[in-house]
Amino acid sequence: MALPDNQLRQIIEAALMAVDEPMSLDRLAGIFLDHERPSPRRLRETLADIESSCQGRGFQLLQTASGWRFVTAPEVADFVGRLWQEPPRKYSRALVETLALIAYRQPVTRGDIESIRGVSVSSGIMRTLEERSWVRVVGHKEVPGRPALYATTRQFLDHFGLQSLDQLPPIDAIEDGLPDLLAGAMEPNEGTNS
């Protein structure tokens, strides 16, 4: 027996508000007993319905890599941010560039990062990125020393409100491509969006 629309909406909304992390469709479906479980399509419709009901309110539904979660409305972020004594942490250029490099060129080794940025990468930066769970080691390059290969994580996408890496604007526009001679250098980023 299917649940009525308004009850379904209420349940999904309550669950998303009560849980402290994004919820996938599967996890949402898991709330229901077999006989009352809505189809994935009905769940999506309900989520779309909830999303539109947040117009003008203090919260909104955000879909990120891990699923759906409620967040406070960005237009009142300045006010809400005052609730915390400490201002949000500013990230150093080195950290953001390293993060961007891993995001756009993953998987990369620390050596790759250093050769592109032209300076050594401090262990502190890698540690911070790993502690924040934004990057992680996904393997080792089969070259002497077997250096670790880094990639970004789902938490990275979640933190920046992204569903996938595709949502980051491309940095390899075709028109600014170098002549043939340099074509080889453009290839590695093909893998970024897959």
Add this chain to the structure above:
Amino acid sequence: MALPDNQLRQIIEAALMAVDEPMSLDRLAGIFLDHERPSPRRLRETLADIESSCQGRGFQLLQTASGWRFVTAPEVADFVGRLWQEPPRKYSRALVETLALIAYRQPVTRGDIESIRGVSVSSGIMRTLEERSWVRVVGHKEVPGRPALYATTRQFLDHFGLQSLDQLPPIDAIEDGLPDLLAGAMEPNEGTNS
């Protein structure tokens, strides 16, 4: 300059959702800079406004001793509560043996069970059996320490689909032909003896 009603509502709503504890009027007022701060009366009106806007939604505004907070709507609490529900705990071998001994040897003391099983019986097991209403204390043995005498209950019989303890197969039979008995025991309502 006072903030417009809808912005004020958005800010208060977002703040209450961002903070994981009840917020007092003072704390809510503290979000605002001096020139934009609403009066306590206006804050209360805004809260009342938010409260009525939660009709039929998955959450509601609740005023507690320490202030206002959002909670999930009580009408969907059962669904959402399933998210934290622990899976059923398997009964340990020790528990099942203890229960079997009480069923066959009742009334027995914990000491009796221990001397038959050759190991001590944890209080946890006795507590679980009592919480489950499968066993209860029916008296005390008049020996030093007056240990409790345990017996099985009506709920125990109901759980296993028995009308009386007589329907449990005699011990000799269990020892000799467990497989046959188990086959019979699979249909508890049939009763072993009837």
Add this chain to the structure above:
Amino acid sequence: MAELTAAPQQQVELPLVKVAGKPIEKLPEDLYIPPEALEVFMDAFEGPLDFLLYLIRRQNIDILQVDVARLTEQYVAYVEAMRLLKLELAADYLVMAALLAEIKSRALLPVVQADDEEEVEDPRTELLRRLQEYEKIQNGAEHIRARPELGRDFFKAQIQAPEAAPRPHADLPLAELLSAMAEVMRRVSFKENHQVAYEPLSTRARMSDLLERLKPGQFLSFTDLLEASESKAGVVVTFLATLELVKEGLVDIVQTQTFGPVQIGLRDGST
């Protein structure tokens, strides 16, 4: 009579700087930075590539249009200034200075075709490729910075959750109970030589019933304990259960007068 005087302003005179054998009379016009601030200025860069990109961007031209000779002059001037002021400078900057000087000197030489088919990589091309790649990464970093961020632009909305639903009871089939009993019996017979005697279950169950019905300090007659609905077997079971309870010291049987009613009561711990 001591008089506090301000220390004389250190006038840093830039000594003659030679680049590629050619003396540089003055620093490039765009180097307005007071020498004391030079270190701070240079610190703002993430290394020689970043610094080169800054110099290129200031000219507002595409990387591919860069005049390497001019770029080299500007770059070397800064590096020399740092060196002469005895300010610490990462070795990377010196390596880059050498590379730039090499590129510049090559540009003056006629192109020599290599004997074999292999192309010799032009260091200028390599440098421009690196600069372009780094510029892309800097753009990428800007894209990430521009993203709305959790904890800055939006915050988790989390409200009080309902109580967890009660933990469901695990299933315990009768088969499992019986196999547990069989297991206990098996262990007991292995462990002990003497046979543990078990009364028929009905007697055991009746013992529990009797204990429950008897209240401390209160005696019931044997007939009170009998159920009218039960057959003769019921009387026997109750009788056996009573005897068993007496044997185990759980109840006392009292007869106040000969042929009087047999009274059964819980054994008082104090007697």
